[in-house]
Amino acid sequence: SQKIEQNSEALNIQEGKTATLTCNYTNYSPAYLQWYRQDPGRGPVFLLLIRENEKEKRKERLKVTFDTTLKQSLFHITASQPADSATYLCALGDYKLSFGAGTTVTVRA
Amino acid sequence: GAVVSQHPSWVICKSGTSVKIECRSLDFQATTMFWYRQFPKQSLMLMATSNEGSKATYEQGVEKDKFLINHASLTLSTLTVTSAHPEDSSFYICSARGGGPGNEQFFGPGTRLTVL
DSSP states (O other): OOEEEESOSEEEEETTSOEEEEEEEESOOOSEEEEEEEOTTSOOEEEEEEETTOSEEEETTEEEEEETTTTEEEEEEOSOOGGGOEEEEEEEOSSSOEEOOOEEEEEEO | OOOEEEEOSEEEEOTTOOEEEEEEESSSOOSEEEEEEEOTTSOOEEEEEEETTSOOEEOTTOOTTTEEEEEEETTEEEEEEOSOOGGGOEEEEEEEESSSSSSOEEEOOOEEEEEO
16 A cells, blocks of 8 residues: 655754755655645645656755655755744645655754 | 635534535635545545535545535535534645646645534
């Protein structure tokens, strides 16, 4: 069965450092991989989408890589700020999305 | 752009009553809308997929007679939880496709349902 794993439940980092989150998947060959941000009690907010033929995508301080051989995506937040504190979800699917459990990032000032 | 709203944002009801949740795409026409539920500290679980003018497609294990979905227009889908029970208490979130160039989904803010 399809499985999506995000590296850890929680990640605590110092302001200004780079946060790196991992999303691994098995039994899946998605054409797209997406990353979302979710704040407590709120719906997810779309951040980035990367296609299977793209190695890397950037948006402001965010960078996503997609390695279909390793079946892995890395999500980086550079120059992190306390406002980046949230849960980050990876999602796979061409039409219907399957979500990972999320990694909660806490950025300390 | 690509804003999705949900109403109500929270609701408390008595066991046995029905609750309707609305999901609207405010600035785009949604070709498809999805309904998810999320329990505390868990990820989103897809309940059903809804296309305008056709019957919703439910995921395995989701009771279609309990969770009624109506997709009346390209901007409105409703989820009705019928004869709600305490185990139906959860965070219900809708999303819509069609607001972006790819297949990204845009999510509503969610509805917190508490059944007493």
